[in-house]
Amino acid sequence: MTAQQPDDPQVQWPTRERIAELILRPRPHRNTFEGWQHYRRTRGELTLPPRLTFRQWQMLTPNARFDRDIYRRLTNVNLPLQQTPMAAKVTRLIKRRLHGNTYKQDDPTLAGVMVSGFGHYGKTATVSAVCAAFEDSWLQLHQFLNPATVPGTTDIHAPIVFVSTPVTATPKSTCTAILRFFGADIRSAATLPNLVQLVAESLRDHGVKALVLDDISRLRMHRADDQDVLDLIRAFMSLNVTLILTGVNIPGTGLLREACWQPKQQQWVLPPLESTRVHGLEITQTEHRFELVEMDRFRYSTAEQIQAFVNHLHGIEVHLRLLNAKPGMLTSGTMPEYLLNRTGGVVGLLGRLIEDGCQEAMDTEREVIDQNLLDEIVIRREDSDLAPEELAPDAPAEAAARPARRRRGRNTVFDDKGPQASVDAAG
Known part of the structure; x- marks a missing residue:
């Protein structure tokens, strides 16, 4: 993120050409010199647009609404990298x-x-x-x-x-x-x-x-x-x-x-x-x-850990652009505990849940994130909610469940078992 404040009155909505550039420009992978330089130069350049109320949005022309909605989606799915x-x-x-x-x-x-x-x-x-x-x-x-x-x-x-x-x-x-x-x-x-x-x-x-x-x-x-x-x-x-x-x-x-x-x-x-x-x-x-x-996930045991998680949610909250969003949308009531339980405190899963929630809020015209809306979002936690000591790396479940293959024995019909075996068979 830039040093601009989220609600800086000097910030203007970008033009349609700028929005198209941000969406359509190539994004080479970082494992090339050009890709790494592109990442280094463009990281954090996405500026936050001014906040809009639902009434202000209604007063816009259809073309202006379209541009605003596209940039709001772009903003909501590019959450800032915070220093947890x-x-x-x-x-x-x-x-x-x-x-x-x-x-x-x-x-x-x-x-x-x-x-x-x-x-x-x-x-x-x-x-x-x-x-x-x-x-x-x-x-x-x-x-x-x-x-x-x-x-x-x-x-x-x-x-x-x-x-x-x-x-x-x-x-x-x-x-x-x-x-x-x-x-x-x-x-x-x-x-x-x-x-x-x-x-x-x-x-x-x-x-x-x-x-x-x-x-x-x-x-x-x-x-x-x-x-x-x-x-x-x-x-x-x-x-x-x-x-x-x-x-x-x-x-x-x-x-x-x-x-x-x-x-x-x-x-x-x-x-x-x-x-x-x-x-x-x-x-x-x-x-x-x-x-x-x-690198660990968020914990919720001590006052310091709880405050760190709430601070992270606040950093996400001020970044989002939903028409009906209110202060404390992610940080008040039981929402922090809900988000922690849904994601196990894993930063990446938390971001994905909120990004998908923003998309759903805009598509359904609710324009706010709450627990009822997030209940409709499915994310797969896999083993992310387990502590590292509870995991067994390099031991896939299907391999553990698969029974050991019994080795086929050698055919011994024509083996010579020696003189004693012949005496025993005759007796």
Whole structure:
């Protein structure tokens, strides 16, 4: 959101051309340089329109009503990214790590950050916002020029690189995903050593300060390729780049533990979690190099937690544009408890419920959100209402319910059982 106040009288309704631009303009994905720059430059540029009462809306011409309704819908489904207590913890750690690593002079290996949390907890949105703000300040500090640029070259300046971890990750596919962020030509680097060298040169030449690997939980440490990818990621930490990894339930994926190959079992075996190991054993190299921070959901047990949730609802409430909305629409009475119970305190589910509620309120011309209206909105909570310790990652319900397949025995009809078996059969 901008610094403009929600009810600033200087704010005007945008023109139809501006509304069309906001809706129809392309939105490239963040895992390319163009997509990341588009996100960084356009985030928070949606200005809040003036409030309208139902009577004021009725007095407008049909064309003006149409324009106002389109922009109200655009506003209501683009809720602001607020600094919740959970997001504030992640923000502080990433800012501390980014600024600290950037100012280091001779440290051969820079510490990284892992941001874990379950679905819809706001991990990617929070990390993206912090990194975009860091890039803004970094560019301003250096007059939007790369301080380490090589004379005679035209390399783009990319302080932040945002990459999604490949679904079937291998060292080659991971290097390719990073190089595609810059639009690099990878045809000349067919072998893995050449790809790794090209990644190292690209990170240096483009002035990269932080590499964000989203969806890192796609790595599973029982696969040999994924073990190699983790080794590759650790190697990147010596390239004067801060690594920020985000994923769902990172402690449950084994990224913080070293899997080892067991020849007898012919499989990768994970040692016990750190909390269950024998006291005194050294933690793994990955755990030494990364600091893990967990994004939680809203809780409702203490006065501080209750107030934080109500403050978040207030931030959403002042953003909404419904004709019959009244102060306290989301924060008064039993509405906070209702919203918490419906969403489990998960930020993403809360936003989806309110966004859908606004759409329903406009479609039915009620133009207000209440519990009766939200009862008609169906959202799937899945396991989001459970605490992390209550979940069992990597153990799908259908796999647990499926009975073990009985191995077919070998046919022994023609086996020679020896002389004693023949004597017994004759007797």
